[in-house]
Every structure is written in C-alpha cells, then in structure tokens.
Amino acid sequence: MFYVSVFFQYMAQYMKTKWQYRADLLIEWLSDFMAQAVNLVFLLVVFGHTTLLHGWSRDEMLFIYGFFLVPYAVFGAFFNLWDFNERYIVQGEMDRVLTRPVHSLFQIILERMELESLLGAVPGLIIMLYAGSRLSLSFHWYDVFVFILLVIGGALIYAGIFISLATISFFADARTSIMPMMYNISSYGRYPVDIYHRVIRYILTWVLPFAFVGVYPASYFLHKQEWYGYAFLTPVVGMLFFIIAVMLWSAGVRRYRGTGS
Amino acid sequence: MGKYVEMIRIRFLMMLAYRTNYYTGILIYAINISAYYFLWSAIYGGKSSMQGMSLGQMTTYVAISWLARAFYFNNLDREIAMEIRDGKIATELIRPYSYLGMKAVQGVGEGLFRLFFLSLPGLLVVSLFLPLEFPEHAKTWLSFGLSLLFSFIIFSELNLLAGVVTFFTFRNEGLLRAKRFIIDLFSGLILPLSFYPDWAQQLMAYMPFQAISYIPSMIITESFQGAAVRDGLLLQAAWCVLLWFPIVLLWRVAKKRLVVQGG
Secondary structure, three states, X not given: OHHHHHHHHHHHHHHHHHHHOXXXXXXXXXXXXXXXXXXXXXXXXXXXXXXXXXXXXXXXXHHXXXXXXXXXXXHHHHOOOOXXXXXXXXXXXXXXXXXOOOOHHHHHHHHOOXXXXXXXXXXXXXXXXXXXXXXXXXXXXXXXXXXXXXHHHHHHHHHHHHHHHHHHHHHOOOOOOHHHHHHHHHHHHHXXXXXXXXXXXXXXXXXXOXXXXXXXXXXXXXXXXXXXXXXXXHHHHHHHHHHHHHHHHHHHHHHOOOOOO | OHHHHHHHHHHHHHHHOOHHHXXXXXXXXXXXXXXXXXXXXXXXXXXXXXXXXEHHHHHHHHHHHHHHHHHHOOOHHHHHHXXXXXXXXXXXXXOOOOHHHHHHHHHHHHHHHHHHHHHHHXXXXXXXXXXXXXXXXXXXXXXXXXXXXXXXXXXXXXXXXXXXXXXXXXXXXXXXXXXXXXXXXXXXXXXXXHHOOHHHHHHHHOOHXXXXXXXXXXXXXXXXXXXXXXXXXXXXXXXXXHHHHHHHHHHHHHHXXXXXXXX
C-alpha cells in the first residue's frame, strides 16, 4: 500500500514539472515519432524492392513492428535508466536514494519515469490496425488479454536487460557505452528470426531475448502456429529476466561504496 | 597546437581506461554486422543485384558504414548543451584555447579510439566468416580515407552547430535527438540512398547528410567509379566549408548574449 501511495505522489509531481516545459514536451513527442519513422521508412523502402522477406510479407513485417512499439513504449515510460551511471553513480545521487526507506530500484524508476513515452504506443496500435486489416486477421474476445500479457512480458524483458546493464556501474567504475549499442541489437528481434544464422537466433532467443519483444509474440496474432510455443513463453521469459535483474541489482547495491562526490 | 594534440591523447587514454566497454564493444559490433548481413541476404532473396549493388557489396557497404560511424560519431552537441546548462561554460570560456576547437579535438580523440580499438578489430572478426569485398586499388583506399575525414568534419560541424544553438534555447534535448534520427535516415547509414524513391533522392541531394555516410561507403564498395568519386569528394569538401559559416556567426552572437545559469 505504501508503495502505491508513493507511486501516485511521484506521479502528481511529475505532471506538474512536465507541464512547466510544454514546448520541450512537444518536441520530445516529435522526436519519438521520428525515431519510429526511421525503422518504418526502412521497412517501406525495402519492400519497395522486394515482395517477400523469407516468406514474410510487407504487412506481416509492419504488424510485427507495430506490436513491438507497444511494449517498447511501456519500457520507455518506466525504465529510463539511460544515464543511470552518469547521474546516480558519478554525480553521487545514489547516496541520497539509499538513505530513503523505499527500495532503491523502485525509487529510481519513479524519479526517472517518462510517462509521455506511453504515447509511442499509439503509432504502434495504428500500424497494427492498418496491417491487421490488410491481412484480414481475425481475433477472439480473449485476445485483448493475451495482448496485454504479451506486452507486459516484452516490457519486462527490456527492463531486465537494461537494469542488468545499469548494475554494471556498481561493479566496474566504468562509463558504459554499452547501452546505446544494445539499442541497436534490440532492433533485430523485430525481424523474423528464421532469417538469421542459428547462433544469432540463439542469442536473440535465450541470451538477449529481444525476439520475445517482437517477432515471437506478434506471431500469435499473425496465426503463425509454428511459433506459438515461443509466443506463450514471452511472459515467462520476461518474469525470469526481470527477477534476475533485480537480484543482480541487490547484489550491486550491497557492493556499492559511493564516489564521495 | 601542442595543447590540442595533448587533448587528443588524453581523450584517447580516457577511452582506453574502460576495458569492459572495449571487449563488449567489439562483440556487439560483430553481432550488429552479421545480423545486417542475414537481413540483407533475406532482402536479396537470391537476386544477384539490387540497384546495381551485389549482396557482397551491400554487406561491405553496411559493415563500412558502421565502421565509419564509429569514427565520425561523437556527442559534442550534448556535451556543449550540458556545459551550458551546468554553467561550466563560464570557466571554459576564460581558458586559453578556442572552446569549439578544443571540443572538435576531443571528438578526434574519441573517434580515433573507436576506429582503431573497436570497429577495426570488430571488422576483422566479422571478415573471418562473412563474405566482405574489399577493394584492391590503393587509390580507392586513399579516396576513402579522405572521404572519411570529410565525414568527420561535417558530422562534427553539425554537432557544434546544434550545441551552439543551445545558447539560445537552453533546453533542446528533443531537438538533439531529432537531429540524430534525421542523420541516421538521410546519411545512408541504414540504407544506400539509391534505394529511396526518386523524389526523396532529389530532396536529399540538397542536404549535407549524404556526405556523412553514403559517399564514403559508396567509394569503398567501388559503387562509385572515376568521376563519381571526384564529385563525391568535392561535394563533401563544399559542405565542410559551407557549414563553417553559420557556426562562426552564431558563436559570435552567442558569446555576447551568454547567460550563465548558475553553476
């Protein structure tokens, strides 16, 4: 209960600060849409030159991309750990966090949340609706719940990986440029993994399971039965990676000594 | 001059200090390029050539584009924006060097490090198992080297320009992010510009972005021949000169109306 009330108090403060910089907020939205457009343009241009990608059509690829945007938006809103090392370790903010009676990770998540990122899900839903109607996909009443479950699973996978990356800061006093590179890798989970060599497919499934944020769960809605097993594993893999990340985080916090700044 | 060279050295050593970054960097570069290779193989789907480029040329194009990006990419815009916001800019400005010059030099140090210690080893690893096609003529390599240098200058100039704009806007995180995506898209990093529809190609011809990635990658894959190489290099040189003017102009105005927001 305590955590719920802390959550809403942070949220109220958040709304106030955001409202102060309205122009900046608008530009942030625009740049978010632009980031999504980069990948969309890639798909559209490529499919201007070919009709099938290893048996997958343009609309199926669009649908996968649209789906991916939804868990990604949820992740972006709540797990903004991009500059964790700079802000919390180098500048010593972590010391402040640790003196408070709320779990350190929960606190940082609240401090750094960017609720406006949730809007990134809107283009995703639009792309899915567009591609879905062109593919004339049929849905069951319970698909809404499956969708929510898969989205949460996907968001947890992203969260797990990026929390784990953030914990590196506790162990090595390194400025880490791994995170931006990881963003590049994450995009390969959106393409049908059967096009890759099995080593890469294995990495994208079990080591850095980004395929569970794109092609696997989307296959369920595309009625690709051969991928159903993987699709339903999404929430499991999500929980697993998230739990591992929280455990790593706790181990890191125990080792943390502060920088003295 | 000596202090600038020293700064390159220090930046280089700073990057070298973080070993974990270094090893993971090579690995991630290798994964990146191989994933692109399979993606493009699927896109080619057995076709021998698309838009005049073979699959081998395309793979090389992608590998070299990311290699080049490691060299020209830097966060000078963000660093300048941060120093303005924190008020550090005030102490920077009284130091006995040109602020923008020092920033550019730091970019060189970072770029050299990433080129020689991250992407070149990464490229070597990848070339063991992917069919990359490298040119045999020394002339191509020379043109490519020159072209890469121009890429660095143009990219850094755009970053300095965006950084200096912070003097007037104070907060421009969104703008800086938008700039990055525009460069990814229009520079030919993710797709050779010849794949875009004609109207888009015509539009992009008037922008400086293709000079960043498309031209050096087309040179090294020998998709540009003879006159096309010369024209590409001339275009890059022209942008280097052209972008210099707005920076100098804005910098003069900015220094006069500098507001230090504490710090």
